[in-house]
Amino acid sequence: MTEDRYKKGLEVFKRHLGDKADAYIERINKIYPKFAKINVEFPFGDLYSDTTILDDKTRELATVAALTVQGFSIPQLEVHVEMAINSGATKEEVLEIITQMLAYCGFPAATNALLAAGRVFESLEK
Amino acid sequence: MTEDRYKKGLEVFKRHLGDKADAYIERINKIYPKFAKINVEFPFGDLYSDTTILDDKTRELATVAALTVQGFSIPQLEVHVEMAINSGATKEEVLEIITQMLAYCGFPAATNALLAAGRVFESLEK
Amino acid sequence: MTEDRYKKGLEVFKRHLGDKADAYIERINKIYPKFAKINVEFPFGDLYSDTTILDDKTRELATVAALTVQGFSIPQLEVHVEMAINSGATKEEVLEIITQMLAYCGFPAATNALLAAGRVFESLEK
Amino acid sequence: MTEDRYKKGLEVFKRHLGDKADAYIERINKIYPKFAKINVEFPFGDLYSDTTILDDKTRELATVAALTVQGFSIPQLEVHVEMAINSGATKEEVLEIITQMLAYCGFPAATNALLAAGRVFESLEK
Amino acid sequence: MTEDRYKKGLEVFKRHLGDKADAYIERINKIYPKFAKINVEFPFGDLYSDTTILDDKTRELATVAALTVQGFSIPQLEVHVEMAINSGATKEEVLEIITQMLAYCGFPAATNALLAAGRVFESLEK
Amino acid sequence: MTEDRYKKGLEVFKRHLGDKADAYIERINKIYPKFAKINVEFPFGDLYSDTTILDDKTRELATVAALTVQGFSIPQLEVHVEMAINSGATKEEVLEIITQMLAYCGFPAATNALLAAGRVFESLEK
DSSP: OOOHHHHHHHHHHHHTTHHHHHHHHHHHHHOOOHHHHHHHIIIIIIIIISSSSSSSHHHHHHHHHHHHHHHSSSSHHHHHHHHHTTTTTHHHHHHHHHHHTTHHHHHHHHHHHHHHHHHHHHHEEE | OOOHHHHHHHHHHHHHHHTHHHHHHHHHHTTTHHHHHHIIIIIIIIIIOOOOSSSSHHHHHHHHHHHHSSSSHHHHHHHHHHHHHHHTTTHHHHHHHHHHHHHHHHHHHHHHHHHHHHHHHHHOHH | HHHHHHHHHHHHHHHHTTTHHHHHHHHHHHTTTHHHHHIIIIIIIIIIIOOSSOOHHHHHHHHHHHHHHHHHHHHHHHHHHHHHHTTTTHHHHHHHHHHHHHHHHHHHHHHHHHHHHHHHHHHHHH | OHHHHHHHHHHHHHHHHHHHHHHHHHHHTTTTTHHHHHIIIIIOOOOOOOOOSOOOHHHHHHHHHHHHHSSOOOOHHHHHHHHHHHHHOOOOHHHHHHHEEEEHHHHHHHHHHHHHHHHHHHHHOO | HHHHHHHHHHHHHHHHHHHHHHHHHHHHHHHHHHHHHIIOOOOIIIIIIISSSSSSHHHHHHHHHHHHSSSHHHHHHHHHHHHHHHTTHHHHHHHHHHHHHHHHHHHHHHHHHHHHHHHHHHHHHH | OOHHHHHHHHHHHHHHHTTTHHHHHHHHHHOOHHHHHHHIIIIIIISSOOSSSSOOOEEEHHHHHHHHHHOOOHHHHHHHHHHHHTTOOHHHHHHHHHHHHHHHHHHHHHHHHHHHHHHEEEEEEE
């Protein structure tokens, strides 16, 4: 059963991030396997797995909004910008959500998020 | 032209919050009219007005996510939960977005957001 | 197996909070059962259950420190102050940890945490 | 010498807040005297005491800005709005600083700060 | 009229940052022109333009205080340290404001702000 | 007497960080000696010096928890991970505290803290 949570979690993680999911988890696994296991099972196995209430794209745009406002989560924001694109969001939708966040976090956090999105778009084009 | 920004802003604000928008702005206007004017013109006139890139519901769910993670914006979160419902989101979609935020802000912020959403739903049922 | 996670989680939650754990979860369960279930299974079933690496008291003092610094988690801080006392911490240890946090969050957050701890101590004396 | 730090701190605290400083500190002193002692000695004895580099009014306006952006420090923000007025700032200067913060924290934090300032102004008029 | 807001905003931005303002905005403009336009019009056209209530130096010191406390806005803090100097603040005033913030954000945020200010001062001396 | 606070502070700082304490303070001292002096006297002279209520290891684990949740204090977190190890904490205890924080700050902050701890452990092994 626990194995099922891990399996489902990894499947959902790869649906959002593709094969890069393996490297993401492996980097954490080398430091503390317990954390890596929870990272697969909890957000992806429990929180993102349901697609009957909300689709992947809406979920990812909401996460981009949240991480923009948080200000210090730039590496994770970059991952979720890529996941948003993988889930069918356009670049313009991502940029528009970050711009909307100006009303909730002001310019420093939103600017750093916009520059991060710019870096992701550039790397995806290569 | 500036008048146009205010007029468009108020229109968009009322599209999201209905007639409660007037009381919201009036409370701020009594303290500092300049702030109230910006509150209409900037978020609603500039940021939420465009519906060609993102629809109102997606925008509001993203804002619910952002304010959940922020932790201290409970009064504004309550307003945006109501705006999300007014924009066509279901209660379950709102609750699902707040639950998803557990991965980005942990339990204290997400729990306080969930209880706030519960209060809004109760007041809307009356 | 999932049932086991819930059962273990509830047991650990009650070890820390006593019978008040039921009311805590029920209030959330009435709004969104999925969130309530995760609230039992994840922090208490997965994170706090192990006592071989860290004992309950050290874990609770660390959480008091974290919620003090967070600033907006006052209701949850109150719960964890009570849990710290239930886990064998003295009032003075709790107050000392909050005071230490002055170095990391300054006076506003630490003062609000201290006043919250004062309220909890008063209610426990009744 | 330590006594001197406390004495100087209390003097500076009263220069900013008047006789209300005693009640502020006493509330904390009842819970943890060590915290109350530090609260007098450190911010007021060490940080605010110098008036050769920055005057009281500039210091208080900067603190109003900082607590506005922080979002969760509403009780302390109210104290510093009063201290700003006591240091010679006008209401309009306080409201203007809070409005300026829209660029750094967005509307939720700035709105809650503006409403707090409004409450302080009302109570001072009585 | 909208053109006037942009023109006034750019003028105020350059009054604070000199010719570096162009490069700042261009970097954002390449990613999302809408964000760049708002960045000129809103903070500089609407918020910083008035000098009858508060002078540029007081505004910039308040922003340095706010960004110090925010913790994650280091690139923007660096820009505003430079703007504070350009508006007539001395290095010592900037360092004193950052030091004062120890009371509101503790050592990690204030230390990172101090080191950032040190870097700006060094680059300005070249 | 003030000299005693500095002397005691430096002694406690070195008890936690060894000879690296000198370089830490010198880097700040070059920018603003007043800040460096407070950095020795206040946290280490006043807050960490008492070992009758809480031992060094418990204090350091609590600080690791707090800085994990804070999200933007990575350089200071690295210092306190090293201090925790110096105070007798095992690597596993540090990793377990960071993992526990998932419940209070979610994955971005906790992941960045875990990676920081990994870097510290690696550098200590050399």
